[in-house]
Amino acid sequence: MVKKLNYRPAWVIFILILFAGIVFILSYSANSKADRTEAAIALKENKPEQKKDYSEHKHATENENCLKCHGQSKYSYENSESKKKNTKKMYTELIINREVFYESNHREFKCIDCHSEDYQTFPHQGNLRMEAKPNCLDCHGGDEKYAKFHFENIEKEFQESAHSEKHSEDFTCWMCHNPHAYKINARSNENIKKTIAYDNAICLNCHGNLSNYQLLTDKANPNLLTKHDWLPNQKLHFLSVRCVECHTKKINDSTLVAHKILPKKEAVRNCDQCHSTNSVLLASLYKYKIKEVRSTKGFFKGVIVNDSYVIGANRNYYLNVLSLIIVGFVILGIIIHAVIRTLN
Amino acid sequence: MTEEKIYLYPVWVRLWHLFNAILCLTLIITGISMQFSNPKFPLIAFNVSVSIHNIVGILLCLNYLIFFLGNLGTRNGRYYKLIFPGLFSRLMAQFRYYTRGLFKGEPAPYPINSERKFNPLQQLTYVGSMYILVPVIMVTGWALMYPEVIPSRFLWTSGLHLTDLFHILAAFMVSLFMFIHVYFCTIGKTPFSNFKGMINGYHETH
Incomplete structure (x- = not known):
């Protein structure tokens, strides 16, 4: 009996870990099902x-x-x-x-x-195939109603992008934004993971699909998984970050999605550029989402409750100050104690 | 009281403790470097910190296994047995000694001997650290190493956010423990006798 009591803490912890594991596995299986549904919708x-x-x-x-x-x-x-x-x-x-x-x-x-x-009329006339397709600015350019989307800035950024510089006019808005399917996403979708999956599917439509990729080149598309081998926790990065966060440069803060797609050599590769207070992630989708949550759910929930968590970037100012104060008090307490000990 | 030396720290405990100290310090330094990462003033480059933190974290888990099995299989485990009846009054007596009696040269209420390696305050903080905080850090640390296994939503927030919050809170408390632990080790027969004890295995009573 005495022997049993001796080892009680170890067994209690073992049972607690086991219990936490069961809760975690149940929660995980429910969530992974939800994730698959989200991906299917996207x-x-x-x-x-x-x-x-x-x-x-x-x-x-x-x-x-x-x-x-x-x-x-x-x-x-x-x-x-x-x-x-x-x-x-x-x-x-x-x-x-x-x-x-x-x-x-x-x-x-x-x-x-x-x-x-x-x-x-059917059959359609043959010359209709030559019909020019309107691009986004043909309808949206210079229209007050669409001012908040900054189509002119988007056009300017796109003109400087690797897509435009490599393929000139062959690369149209349609390549990424199919007018029969495109749905505004970041501003209307409450789930940031869905926004990310939707936006990344746009890139993968060509970069993950050889026949679409070869519409503009004879080269084979590079294997994205191998190209991103250097990225730790690759799967999590792909599910939590949009391709454009690292592969674009924002010229104008007013546009929600940067359209200046950079040549691959200029893409973000330094961990600190995302995992720090001046994170590039906090300049676009994540900034928008955090602002949205703060304005709709209040400051507290904006700070504590959010989906957009990046290690090293989402530092909580108040928790940091509190932790420094606690460390300060502990050190001060030790110094006072040591001084009194020495004097006695 | 006669002065004597008690062999209190067997070789495996000393080795475990030495590795534990080195690994914990490395984890704290690399952890702080990641938490406060700044491309302009990196304490340690982020990717280097991540690699070191992961490897040392795994080593800490292996070292913990030695501690856990060692305490199950040897008599060292009995020192960690908390006896709850009267615990509060024993804690208060020890607290009073540290804040008053010690300065007046009074004898320690719970002197160290071969049956009692820790005084009540030590015992409570060691049990809390080793059987609650460190397991929390290890479980959340493994989850952060394989973040795809973390549920995207847990209760009211992001699963990753919550896991990291627990990891950092527990690690912060262990860091505070280390400050206090090192200082209290200077309260021995001489300021260095407890440190010597962790090298040669003998505790010097006073």
């Missing part, structure tokens, strides 16, 4: 479309004239000569996913607001 552009009713959308009926062919993987028409019904495959890049389109920023538009009205 990438659902690539998933087969579900049957849904879109009639509540303003131009759904008119758009259906186009989407009855362009909204699926195959389309049918009657051959006017043979009077037979023909079914053909729709080219993947010409398929518009209804669910994604009606959730996108451009959901209120008719197809023929941007495309020629001549597309309303």
